[in-house]
Amino acid sequence: MTTTIALSPDQINRLDLSPAIKVIQDWLSNGAIAQHEQQLQFKIDYPQDPEDTLELSELPEVRLWFIRLDAVYPWLPYLLDWRAGELARYVAMLVPHQFSPKEGIQYNPQALDIFIMHKIFVMLGWLQSQGIESESKLKAMAEMFGYDLNTGLFELLRAYPVSGAA
Secondary structure, three states, X not given: OOEEEEEOHHHHHOOOOHHXXXXXXXXHHOOOHHHHOOOEEEXXXXXXXXXXXXXXXXXXXXXXXXXXXXXXXXXXXXXXXXXXXXXXXXXXXXXXXXXXXXXXXXXXHXXXXXXXXXXXXXXXXXHHHOOOOOHHHHHHHHHOOOOOOOHHHHHHHHHOOOOOOO
């Protein structure tokens, strides 16, 4: 069942993460986070001039809200509804890009490389800590952005785990 978090202009302008925190913390405290894989959407209400052609992911105020959310929940892509385009929109909030009406979102290639690998490292550890199978999920996420992760990467990360990290 999809859950939608509505964001008002006031919440965005105040960097108020409470609508997302309430939902996610409830899932975490109930031990039910794994049951909400790819079930989270955002409904963003942010005023724009009718002649403004910018996408929401290009508005600095909206991007800043999502950057703050990512700092709190860097594993959030696990929860986003990929089929509804939430993962692509979320990445657009965090990765420099251009928007083309014909070709859609075109991410900065180097920035996307760094973002994807950062998410792989963060999410691998988090998924494992939650007892959730991770390799296929992370490969699928990377494939959405044109990356084909080799199984050797995961073997390397298992061979050299990070110990003592907070």
